Amino acid sequence: MAAGMIKKTFLAPLGKDNPVFVQILGICSTLAVTNKLENTMVMTLGVMFTTALSSWTLSVMRKWIPSRIRMMVETMIIATYVIIVDIALKAFYPEMWKQLGPYVGLIITNCIVMGRIEAFALQNKPMLSLVDGLASGMGYAYVLLVIAFFRELLGTGTLWGYQILGSWWTNWSIMIMPPGGFFMLAIFIWIVREAVFKEGTK
Template sequence: MAKSGLLKTFTEPLGKNNPVFVQILGICSTLAVTNKLQNTMVMVLGVTFATALSSWTVSLLRKRIPSRIRMMVETMIIAAYVILVDIILKAYYPEMWKQLGPYVGLIITNCIVMGRVEAFALTNKPLPSLVDGLASGLGYAYVLLIIAAVRELMGSGSLWGYRILGPWWTNWAIMVMPPGGFFILAIAIWVIRETVGKEVSHA
């Protein structure tokens, strides 16, 4: 029973309760870097790390946090994890850190992190909270990675920095520019809701 509960906690955010295409949360900080697959990968890993560990920490402390200053405490915990991500990137992946610029810091205000902490971690045990945070992060990750793959392929003719399409391909400059992000995200939401997410789109 406990095992299947955990499994359900894990699979729900990947499919019918996906944070991006069902709840439309947390696109602010990452959408801006989805014109390159590599940058997107690092950002979504950062978001997943922050969501999972913040959820776990808040859940551990959930009975002790005074409800009046709940939000402040949560923000503090989230910010600490995000600073860790920033410090690690700066020391070990400096090139990536430079390219992501202020977007790493913006993970703090990513609605998914705070959303999962408030909606799940405050009322659940640490292990399920960790799993929920991890799964929400991954559910978020794959949607954004798909968007990034499409944008990079059409906009630069490459994937992960390697040229895939031959010289016959004319790059669609609009794809790497900001409007491309809006269009591809909209189309992704459309396609996913039309196919797998049909029964949940009216939730």
């Protein structure tokens, strides 16, 4: 296995195959926690852990899974890792676990995890699948972190809970409410796609 292949697999989801703004996958479970940077960080780490390890596990087992029941097996594998995340969070970081509520469990139905398994891990070697899963998780994470950065900064004037903007700042409370998440994601997709189209016409 060439090092170049690994590099290519790693870089694609960060740019031209980004799961969020190119494939519009899996925004369900995580957009809801982007009103705070800290929550988003923890949540996206959970997603990265799950995508990477479930891709790897499935890739190891791929030759023994009958194709008729593979969806069921995939769901089981994903759910196992999500349960690990949930239990670890509950044990080591109970306040965060309470805040995230049901959203940790919803990583199971996050289309990215299943999508990467179906599209990549079923055909590729374990190491490569691990890299792909990790990179997809990261491509997903940085988009959401950018969104969370702006939502928290504009919505409350804080970052990671620390006050950044002074008393002159009027909080845009719409940003931390549900519509803010929709608007931020739309603007992000708009900017990225506009840039991609410009590059394409050159």
